[in-house]
Amino acid sequence: MDVTIKFKVNGIERIVTTDPERKLLDVLREDFQLTGTKYGCGEGQCGACAVLVDGRRALSCRLSISAVDKKTVTTIEGLAQGDSLNHVQRAFLAEGAMQCGYCTSGMIISAVALLQQKPNPSDEDIVAGMNGNICRCNGYVKIANAVRRAANESRR
Amino acid sequence: MDPKGNCQIGSPAPMIGSRPATANLDRRAFIQILGGGVLITVMEPMSYAQQGSGAASPVVARLYLNADGTITALSGKVEEGQGARAELSQAAAEELRVPMDRVRLVMSDTDLVPDDGITAGSRTTPSNVPAMRQAGATARELLTEAAARQWQVDASTLVIRDGSITHTPTNRVLTYADLAKSKDIVAAFQQPVRANVGLTPVSAFQVLGKSVPRPNSRDLVTGAHKYPADLERENMLFGKVLRPPSYGATLEAIDLSAAKAIRGVTAVQDGQFVGFLAPKSLDAAKAMEAAAKTASWKRAANPASNQTVHAYLKEHARAGGGRPTTRGSVEEGFAQASKTLSETYTLAYIQHAPMEPRAAVAEWNDGKVTVWVSCDGPYRARRDVAEALNLPADRVRVIIPDIGGGFGGKHSAEPAIEAARLAKAAGRPVAVRWTRAEEFAWAYCRPAAVIECKGGLDAKGSLVAWDFTNINAGGAAIDTPYAVPNARVASVGSESPLRQGSYRCLAATGNNFARESFMDELATAAGADALEFRLAHLENQRLKAVLEEAAKRFDWAARRRRASPELGVGLACGTEKNSVVAACVEVAIDRKAGAIKVREVCQVFECGPILNPANLLSQVQGCIIMGLGGALTEEIQFEGGKMLNANFAGYRVPRFRDVPKLNVHLMDKTDIPSAGGGETPIIAVAPAIGNAVFAATGVRIRSMPLRLPAKG
Numbered sequence: 001m002d003v004t005i006k007f008k009v010n011g012i013e014r015i016v017t018t019d020p021e022r023k024l025l026d027v028l029r030e031d032f033q034l035t036g037t038k039y040g041c042g043e044g045q046c047g048a049c050a051v052l053v054d055g056r057r058a059l060s061c062r063l064s065i066s067a068v069d070k071k072t073v074t075t076i077e078g079l080a081q082g083d084s085l086n087h088v089q090r091a092f093l094a095e096g097a098m099q100c101g102y103c104t105s106g107m108i109i110s111a112v113a114l115l116q117q118k119p120n121p122s123d124e125d126i127v128a129g130m131n132g133n134i135c136r137c138n139g140y141v142k143i144a145n146a147v148r149r150a151a152n153e154s155r156r
Numbered sequence: 157m158d159p160k161g162n163c164q165i166g167s168p169a170p171m172i173g174s175r176p177a178t179a180n181l182d183r184r185a186f187i188q189i190l191g192g193g194v195l196i197t198v199m200e201p202m203s204y205a206q207q208g209s210g211a212a213s214p215v216v217a218r219l220y221l222n223a224d225g226t227i228t229a230l231s232g233k234v235e236e237g238q239g240a241r242a243e244l245s246q247a248a249a250e251e252l253r254v255p256m257d258r259v260r261l262v263m264s265d266t267d268l269v270p271d272d273g274i275t276a277g278s279r280t281t282p283s284n285v286p287a288m289r290q291a292g293a294t295a296r297e298l299l300t301e302a303a304a305r306q307w308q309v310d311a312s313t314l315v316i317r318d319g320s321i322t323h324t325p326t327n328r329v330l331t332y333a334d335l336a337k338s339k340d341i342v343a344a345f346q347q348p349v350r351a352n353v354g355l356t357p358v359s360a361f362q363v364l365g366k367s368v369p370r371p372n373s374r375d376l377v378t379g380a381h382k383y384p385a386d387l388e389r390e391n392m393l394f395g396k397v398l399r400p401p402s403y404g405a406t407l408e409a410i411d412l413s414a415a416k417a418i419r420g421v422t423a424v425q426d427g428q429f430v431g432f433l434a435p436k437s438l439d440a441a442k443a444m445e446a447a448a449k450t451a452s453w454k455r456a457a458n459p460a461s462n463q464t465v466h467a468y469l470k471e472h473a474r475a476g477g478g479r480p481t482t483r484g485s486v487e488e489g490f491a492q493a494s495k496t497l498s499e500t501y502t503l504a505y506i507q508h509a510p511m512e513p514r515a516a517v518a519e520w521n522d523g524k525v526t527v528w529v530s531c532d533g534p535y536r537a538r539r540d541v542a543e544a545l546n547l548p549a550d551r552v553r554v555i556i557p558d559i560g561g562g563f564g565g566k567h568s569a570e571p572a573i574e575a576a577r578l579a580k581a582a583g584r585p586v587a588v589r590w591t592r593a594e595e596f597a598w599a600y601c602r603p604a605a606v607i608e609c610k611g612g613l614d615a616k617g618s619l620v621a622w623d624f625t626n627i628n629a630g631g632a633a634i635d636t637p638y639a640v641p642n643a644r645v646a647s648v649g650s651e652s653p654l655r656q657g658s659y660r661c662l663a664a665t666g667n668n669f670a671r672e673s674f675m676d677e678l679a680t681a682a683g684a685d686a687l688e689f690r691l692a693h694l695e696n697q698r699l700k701a702v703l704e705e706a707a708k709r710f711d712w713a714a715r716r717r718r719a720s721p722e723l724g725v726g727l728a729c730g731t732e733k734n735s736v737v738a739a740c741v742e743v744a745i746d747r748k749a750g751a752i753k754v755r756e757v758c759q760v761f762e763c764g765p766i767l768n769p770a771n772l773l774s775q776v777q778g779c780i781i782m783g784l785g786g787a788l789t790e791e792i793q794f795e796g797g798k799m800l801n802a803n804f805a806g807y808r809v810p811r812f813r814d815v816p817k818l819n820v821h822l823m824d825k826t827d828i829p830s831a832g833g834g835e836t837p838i839i840a841v842a843p844a845i846g847n848a849v850f851a852a853t854g855v856r857i858r859s860m861p862l863r864l865p866a867k868g
Contacts, residue, residue, distance in 0.1 A: 022438050030394075030436060035386035036379015038560075040511050041592040045804035048511060076379035089377040096369055096770050099778060100237025101376030102383060102511040102560030131812045134804065136511045136561050137237045138781035139774055140815045 010078030025060035036076035047133030050106040057113035076105035091150035099137035218291035225333030232272030235558040239771035251292025264556035274533030278832025293353040298344040367770035384530035385515035389585035394437040395578040398430040403797030404456025411450035415443035458797030460653035472651035480646035489621025489642025493612025501670035503605040504791035512560020513595035518575035519585040529572040537569035564658035596802035602659035605629030607670035617682030630663030633732040638693035661835040672728035672843030702760040703738040710740035710758040724852025728843035734831035735763035739840035750866035762823035763831040783841030
């Protein structure tokens with residue numbers, strides 16, 4: 001039996017009537033063409049599918065669509081204001097913190113969530129906050145630098 | 157593919173020089189198929205697009221001038237995170253004397269670009285960058301000559317800079333946009349690339365040699381870039397393909413009725429190939445699960461497991477010992493030796509596990525299929541799709557938008573064939589996106605190996621005999637860089653129980669692990685320091701230079717003396733693909749838990765003149781950390797033809813928490829040609845760790861991944 005879910009995605013009210021077993025990731029990608037959020041593992045291990053649900057990091061590959069009813073979802077596409085990038089996106093660009101870039105959306109979302117909780121993170125906070133995201137190009141050093149840069153910029 | 161699923165991917169060598177048939181593509185078709193709102197102006201019909209990358213092909217096959225004076229450059233290479241897009245754009249911009257933003261690089265579209273082979277073997281830097289530069293330099297000469305003709309002056313009196321040509325005595329200027337309008341230029345660009353054209357010397361580089369960011373990086377931070385796994389075509393269906401429960405199993409019967417009862421589902425069966433299509437991916441997956449429950453299979457014999465694989469590989473090693481290369485007499489060398497050591501090293505199967513699992517979209521129009529696929533070789537994929545669907549190659553177009561990682565694991569394009577078959581059956585575009593479990597189980601692995609080493613030392617502690625055999629993993633970097641008068645090295649094939657293929661640096665990692673660990677064992681036997689022993693046997697001056705530099709930066713001599721049972725240091729070096737690397741590491745040991753923690757890696761790498769320092773640093777950092785995975789945690793577990801850890805929970809790859817203190821130094825050696833840098837920096841990591849573990853504990857670990865038995 002299909003269910004009707006009302007939720008907000010990147011500031012837009014969305015209504016979707018669908019199989020309640022479908023994951024948020026699939027609805028974002030297949031129904032709303034928001035393909036910036038990636039499938040990486042389907043097991044909640046790699047963080048490529050990370051989005052913000054009511055401002056907190058959530059793994060959309062494990063989250064049923066029924067779990068986001070009446071909630072607010074932010075994806076990578078919702079971070080920039082028009083042409084103006086979010087400070088975390090700018091920091092990733094400035095540090096060149098991407099190789100293939102497939103993990104980048106999830107990394108940026110996780111960094112945004114981390115910096116909301118800890119605006120001035122220690123190195124250990126960055127490791128703890130980002131450890132749920134895998135980069136197979138293994139660009140961890142520059143990604144951590146980007147998180148540090150974003151924290152520094154938002155303090156200024 | 158043979159019945160066991162092995163595909164012929166043994167050689168990482170690219171297929172440079174292969175020449176596909178020329179397709180006749182008219183100008184209208186060219187503009188139309190570029191699509192995506194990209195408007196470029198074509199100078200001429202692009203029938204030269206596929207005539208290849210060599211010096212004999214026309215300039216327009218590699219580069220052309222647009223009406224606005226910008227340049228379109230064409231490459232058959234794939235961007236998979238290694239930085240080819242930036243580097244090839246820099247190459248064109250450098251020789252054409254324009255800033256980077258005036259070059260647009262079209263990559264990996266068989267209707268538009270030359271066949272540059274697969275993206276492998278670190279070949280982009282030494283082969284494709286020079287080819288692009290040669291075309292760019294020829295174009296620069298053609299533009300200068302055109303201006304000279306127009307003004308009736310000598311070409312040598314002209315200055316070409318920033319996309320325009322100036323005749324200083326008369327203060328006349330022609331921009332590339334001006335020149336693009338002349339018929340003269342259109343004809344000129346049909347000329348072949350000049351073999352002896354003067355390339356910009358390293359000392360005069362304006363764009364190459366700089367840390368230029370990847371041109372489409374903004375699209376990566378906004379989520380706008382469409383990877384093959386993100387593409388959607390109008391009216392597209394999602395496809396799932398039924399997989400056997402184990403390697404080599406054959407389908408005997410299946411009931412598709414329950415699958416077809418799911419809304420919107422179409423089931424397709426063609427012998428062993430069974431697929432399910434639906435407008436939503438979940439429905440296709442549900443249909444496949446429903447049908448899979450009804451399937452009966454005939455299982456194949458799969459005697460080996462990850463526990464027994466090394467004995468199995470040795471048992472099945474091909475007779476004859478491969479084609480050994482020898483110098484001197486190994487027998488006489490060992491007869492002279494006062495001390496002989498003999499040890500066997502092993503390597504597990506590992507997976508590449510790129511973040512983007514294999515994916516493709518296929519769409520048929522008028523008997524021609526277009527496939528967008530996440531793999532590293534557009535022309536190889538085209539050939540594979542054409543063969544699988546029994547089509548002439550010119551009925552297949554392969555497009556590879558920048559993909560989500562490969563590491564040598566995406567030479568094959570399975571989902572392209574699957575999507576093409578399903579799309580043909582459905583009469584609609586179809587996407588096939590492999591799951592992580594499929595990627596672990598059905599993509600090819602990096603080979604496991606057994607490596608047998610024997611070395612002989614004379615009374616003075618010099619190496620006098622060397623015998624080295626790799627069973628199953630291949631011959632990359634198999635020859636020792638150390639001076640030894642009597643040597644025999646051989647790469648021997650075997651029967652791989654798993655599907656196997658290329659990897660980042662492929663066999664070089666295993667060969668260097670065995671050799672560099674064994675060199676440490678020999679140094680110990682000779683009573684020599686690991687660094688001194690190596691330096692005493694090294695003739696390769698580049699390798700010597702990086703090793704000495706790494707030891708200096710790490711403060712090797714002092715730190716070696718401070719080693720304790722809890723803290724060890726080790727070093728290793730190696731050369732492959734015309735680049736050299738050395739690493740010193742520090743490890744912390746917890747004997748009770750049997751834990752090895754890599755605390756620091758100091759690595760020095762040199763691959764000739766550095767073309768993009770920031771990108772090279774990313775590659776070296778990435779290699780080191782990826783190397784930690786193969787060194788310490790990564791291993792495919794399998795039994796009975798089934799992968800037992802086909803997920804990230806069970807197959808442990810490096811994460812933020814595993815990152816050690818990195819001290820990377822890139823040496824810029826400007827008097828030789830540039831070599832690639834995305835592979836060799838992986839080969840020194842594992843042996844350096846093993847050597848550090850030995851220094852701390854006295855335990856020599858001869859298997860990758862390295863595991864220290866818990867004690868007490």
